[in-house]
Amino acid sequence: MGGFSWNWQYAIACIPQLIEGLQLTIALTFLGSILAFVLGLVWMLLRLANVPILSPxxxxxxxxxxxxxxxxxxxxxxxxxxxxxxxxxxxxxGVIALALFNSAFIAEVYRAGIEGIHKGQWEASLTLGLPVRRVWTHIILPQALRIIIPMLGNYVIVMFKETAVLSTITVMELLAQAMDAGFLRFRFVEPLTMAAGFYFIISYASARGVRLLEARNAARA
Amino acid sequence: MTGNASLIDYLPFLLQGIPVTLEVTFYAMLLAMPVSVILALGRGSQWRAARWSAGFVIETFRGTSALIQLFWAFYVLPFFGINLPPLAAGVLVLGLNEGSYFSEVVRGALGSIMAGQREAAIALHLPRRYRFFRIMLPQALPIMIPPFGNALVGMLKFSALVSLVTIQDLSFRAGLIRTSLGESGPIFAITLVLYFIMAVMAAFLVKLLERWVNRRAGREVGPLFASQRAMTTIPAWALGAK
Incomplete structure (x- = not known):
C-alpha cells in the first residue's frame, strides 16, 4: 500500500468544479435524450412506411x-x-452524437412497445368498427406507452453514463472536470472517486425510479 | 490528391490495430462470462454476505460510466500501490463491467428453467455440484446464446475505450493517423466500417453457434438468412392500407 491517504480538504476543494461538470453532463443528457426520442421515432416510422429508397x-x-x-x-x-x-x-x-447513436436503439424500443400489444386488441378494434385514428390514440398507444416509457427511462440512464466519452472531444463535463482537477495537482484519487460517486448516485436513484414505474405499470396492466 | 496516397501508406498501420481490438474483446469476454455466473449465483445465494457483495459489485459497475472506471483503474489504483499494465487494467474493467450486466441475463436464464427440474434433481438426491453443472447450466446455456451475441458485439464496440489508456487498438491508431496526417474524414470512415464488419461477423458466428446448439438439442432451426423481420403484429388496415 503506497503512501495513500484520502485528503478531505482537497476533496472538498474539488466539489465546485465537479458540480460545474455535472451541470453540463445533465444538460447533455437532457438535450441528447429529447433529440434521440424524436430521431428514433423517425427511423421507426420510415421503417413502417416502407418508402422505396428511404426505408432501406x-x-x-x-x-x-x-x-x-x-x-x-x-x-x-x-x-x-x-x-x-x-x-x-x-x-x-456531443448532443448530436449522443442522440444519433442512441436513436438507433430507441427505434427498437418503439417497435417492441407496439409489437408487444396482443393481436386481440387489433381484432377487437376492427370488430367494433373504430376509426383507425381512434384505434391508435385510444387503444394501441396508451398500452404501448406503458411498455415504452420505462424502457426510454433506461436509455436516458445509459446516455447519462455515456456522456463521459464526450470528455475526449473537449466537452468539459463531469469526467473532464475531474481529470482537469486531477492533472492540476497530479492527484486523481479524490476527484475521480467523487465524480464516480456523482455518477453512481444519480444513475442508481434514476434506475430505482424506473423500476418503480415499471412495477406500477405492471400492476395496472 | 496527395492526401489519398499517404492514407494508403498508413493503412497497414491501421489494420495492425484489428488483432489488438480482437485480443482485448476476447480476454474481456473470457473474464466477463465466469464473473457473470459467479455474480448471478451470489445474488441468489442464501448467505447474506454473498448477496450483498455480489450486489455491491453489480451496482457499482452498472451505476457509473465505464470510462471513469477505466480511468480509475489507470490513474487511481497506482495510488494504492497497484500498478496494472494498461492491457490488464482495460481487460479487468471491461470484463467486470460486462460481467455485471450479463449477470442479470444469467440469473434470468437460470430462473427460467422450470422449478420442476430443480425439484426433480433434489428428489433424486443428485449432489449440488452435479445439479448445477449437469442439470441447470446445460439447459440455461442455449437461452443465453442470443444475449451473449449482443454482449459480444457490445464488447467489440466497448473495447474502443481502451485506446484512451494507451492501448494501440484500432481506435488508438486511427487517432494517431489523424494527428500525423492532418486529415480525418476518410480515416475515421474506414475505421467505422472496419468495426462494423467485425460486428457483423461476430453476430454471424454467434448465430451459427445458436443453430448448432439448437439442432443438437433437437429443436427446429429457421433459415440462416431470414429477411428483415417485418412488423407482423400491426395489421395493414391500421397503417392506412385500403
Whole structure:
C-alpha cells in the first residue's frame, strides 16, 4: 500500500468544479435524450412506411450505428463535420452524437412497445368498427406507452453514463472536470472517486425510479 | 490528391490495430462470462454476505460510466500501490463491467428453467455440484446464446475505450493517423466500417453457434438468412392500407 491517504480538504476543494461538470453532463443528457426520442421515432416510422429508397437506407443506417463504437462516432462527428463546412461547438457535437447513436436503439424500443400489444386488441378494434385514428390514440398507444416509457427511462440512464466519452472531444463535463482537477495537482484519487460517486448516485436513484414505474405499470396492466 | 496516397501508406498501420481490438474483446469476454455466473449465483445465494457483495459489485459497475472506471483503474489504483499494465487494467474493467450486466441475463436464464427440474434433481438426491453443472447450466446455456451475441458485439464496440489508456487498438491508431496526417474524414470512415464488419461477423458466428446448439438439442432451426423481420403484429388496415 503506497503512501495513500484520502485528503478531505482537497476533496472538498474539488466539489465546485465537479458540480460545474455535472451541470453540463445533465444538460447533455437532457438535450441528447429529447433529440434521440424524436430521431428514433423517425427511423421507426420510415421503417413502417416502407418508402422505396428511404426505408432501406434508414434500416442500414440504424444497423451501422448499432455496430460501431460510440467513441469513434464521436471522433468522426467532431473532426469531420468542420471539413464539410458545418461547424458545431463541442457541446452541440456531443448532443448530436449522443442522440444519433442512441436513436438507433430507441427505434427498437418503439417497435417492441407496439409489437408487444396482443393481436386481440387489433381484432377487437376492427370488430367494433373504430376509426383507425381512434384505434391508435385510444387503444394501441396508451398500452404501448406503458411498455415504452420505462424502457426510454433506461436509455436516458445509459446516455447519462455515456456522456463521459464526450470528455475526449473537449466537452468539459463531469469526467473532464475531474481529470482537469486531477492533472492540476497530479492527484486523481479524490476527484475521480467523487465524480464516480456523482455518477453512481444519480444513475442508481434514476434506475430505482424506473423500476418503480415499471412495477406500477405492471400492476395496472 | 496527395492526401489519398499517404492514407494508403498508413493503412497497414491501421489494420495492425484489428488483432489488438480482437485480443482485448476476447480476454474481456473470457473474464466477463465466469464473473457473470459467479455474480448471478451470489445474488441468489442464501448467505447474506454473498448477496450483498455480489450486489455491491453489480451496482457499482452498472451505476457509473465505464470510462471513469477505466480511468480509475489507470490513474487511481497506482495510488494504492497497484500498478496494472494498461492491457490488464482495460481487460479487468471491461470484463467486470460486462460481467455485471450479463449477470442479470444469467440469473434470468437460470430462473427460467422450470422449478420442476430443480425439484426433480433434489428428489433424486443428485449432489449440488452435479445439479448445477449437469442439470441447470446445460439447459440455461442455449437461452443465453442470443444475449451473449449482443454482449459480444457490445464488447467489440466497448473495447474502443481502451485506446484512451494507451492501448494501440484500432481506435488508438486511427487517432494517431489523424494527428500525423492532418486529415480525418476518410480515416475515421474506414475505421467505422472496419468495426462494423467485425460486428457483423461476430453476430454471424454467434448465430451459427445458436443453430448448432439448437439442432443438437433437437429443436427446429429457421433459415440462416431470414429477411428483415417485418412488423407482423400491426395489421395493414391500421397503417392506412385500403
Amino acid at each position: 437506407l434508414a434500416a442500414l443506417f440504424v444497423e451501422f450505428v448499432r455496430g460501431t463504437p460510440f467513441l469513434v462516432q464521436v471522433y468522426f462527428l467532431f473532426y469531420v463535420t468542420p471539413g464539410l463546412g458545418i461547424t458545431f461547438s463541442a457541446f452541440m457535437t
